[in-house]
Amino acid sequence: MAWDTFYRGTGEPHDTTLPDAPPWRVFPRSSAPRTFKPPKGLTDAVNAAVFLHRPLLITGAAGSGKSTVIEQVADELRLGPVLRWHITSRSTLPDALYRYDALGHIQSLRLAQSGAPVKDVDDIAAFLQLGPLGTALLPDTTRPRALLIDEIDKSDLDLPSDLLDVLERGVYEIPELVRHSRSRVSVRRWRGDGEDTTTELPPYEVQEGRVQCQRFPFIVMTSNGEREFPAPFLRRCIRYDMPRLSVELLREAVEAHVEQSLPPHAADLVQEFVERVARGETLAVDQLLNAVKLVIDDHGPTGEQRDRLIGYLLRNLSGA
Numbered sequence: 617m618a619w620d621t622f623y624r625g626t627g628e629p630h631d632t633t634l635p636d637a638p639p640w641r642v643f644p645r646s647s648a649p650r651t652f653k654p655p656k657g658l659t660d661a662v663n664a665a666v667f668l669h670r671p672l673l674i675t676g677a678a679g680s681g682k683s684t685v686i687e688q689v690a691d692e693l694r695l696g697p698v699l700r701w702h703i704t705s706r707s708t709l710p711d712a713l714y715r716y717d718a719l720g721h722i723q724s725l726r727l728a729q730s731g732a733p734v735k736d737v738d739d740i741a742a743f744l745q746l747g748p749l750g751t752a753l754l755p756d757t758t759r760p761r762a763l764l765i766d767e768i769d770k771s772d773l774d775l776p777s778d779l780l781d782v783l784e785r786g787v788y789e790i791p792e793l794v795r796h797s798r799s800r801v802s803v804r805r806w807r808g809d810g811e812d813t814t815t816e817l818p819p820y821e822v823q824e825g826r827v828q829c830q831r832f833p834f835i836v837m838t839s840n841g842e843r844e845f846p847a848p849f850l851r852r853c854i855r856y857d858m859p860r861l862s863v864e865l866l867r868e869a870v871e872a873h874v875e876q877s878l879p880p881h882a883a884d885l886v887q888e889f890v891e892r893v894a895r896g897e898t899l900a901v902d903q904l905l906n907a908v909k910l911v912i913d914d915h916g917p918t919g920e921q922r923d924r925l926i927g928y929l930l931r932n933l934s935g936a
């Protein structure tokens with residue numbers, strides 16, 4: 617197996633062994649908790665959030681490790697599978713609390729009226745599912761759940777303020793259940809990272825349509841700093857800005873990913889990466905990981921071909 621035996625661009629099918637994944641591209645992902653190296657001050661910021669029961673707002677450049685922090689914290693503190701809420705401009709607070717498939721429910725009621733055999737017409741539970749935030753606030757766990765609210769700066773302008781109330785009071789209502797004839801309804805939970813999709817999670821029994829959190833979850837919110845947040849939101853968070861990584865820490869992080877100590881030509885890439893970032897270029901840790909993998913792997917390209925590829929992989933993310 618050599619570099620030129622993969623795709624050749626000839627259009628001729630040929631037998632070839634495809635390369636194994638780098639350890640950090642093996643699915644399901646499991647290596648992040650062990651390979652993450654917290655930059656200076658991060659452990660204190662995490663502990664402050666844990667101690668004060670406040671969300672941690674992490675700001676930093678693309679690829680600076682913001683979304684990975686929670687994986688290590690959840691693993692180390694045994695908080696269970698991380699619940700993820702990935703924010704886009706269309707994300708809303710109700711969506712993160714629970715989802716109700718009203719159309720599906722109406723259809724099933726119509727079927728029942730037409731005489732078709734339907735299990736339980738009144739079974740609203742089948743059409744409800746708690747979202748990541750709704751699940752994180754459930755009171756029936758012994759340890760707080762870990763919740764990642766990723767890229768909150770991409771949200772609609774009102775979302776951070778909408779979140780405030782729920783995070784302050786730790787309570788939410790499901791109006792469809794408040795009005796429902798049954799006072800107790802068992803609702804499906806949101807699955808966390810790596811939670812087995814073949815087995816049913818135990819549903820949560822919501823009473824009178826209201827869920828009251830008992831222990832504040834461990835929440836990380838991430839932001840690329842694309843916008844300012846209102847002061848009332850900021851004052852309720854522990855804030856941490858991802859700093860630039862030192863050569864030593866970055867080298868440790870890369871060595872943990874590639875599971876070996878770096879030969880001199882790979883260590884030079886780390887040094888050069890740090891110098892370029894210090895000069896103001898935007899480069900992400902994953903770009904460095906890609907480049908290092910190419911230079912240390914026996915099956916990687918060599919000579920000029922390798923240098924050209926490294927150049928492509930380590931292109932400045934901003935400007936050019």
Ligand SMILES: Nc1ncnc2c1ncn2[C@@H]1O[C@H](COP(=O)(O)OP(=O)(O)OP(=O)(O)O)[C@@H](O)[C@H]1O
Nearest residue numbers: 651652653677678679680681682683684869901902
């Ligand atoms: N301090 C670090 N130690 C080890 N690995 C790191 C570190 N920082 C970043 N990485 C690695 O870099 C990659 C990108 O990290 P991640 O996706 O968490 O960045 P991000 O800040 O969330 O980026 P984006 O803003 O693009 O979402 C991951 O593979 C992560 O393991």
Ligand SMILES: [Mg+2]
Nearest residue numbers: 682683766838
């Ligand atoms: Mg991220």
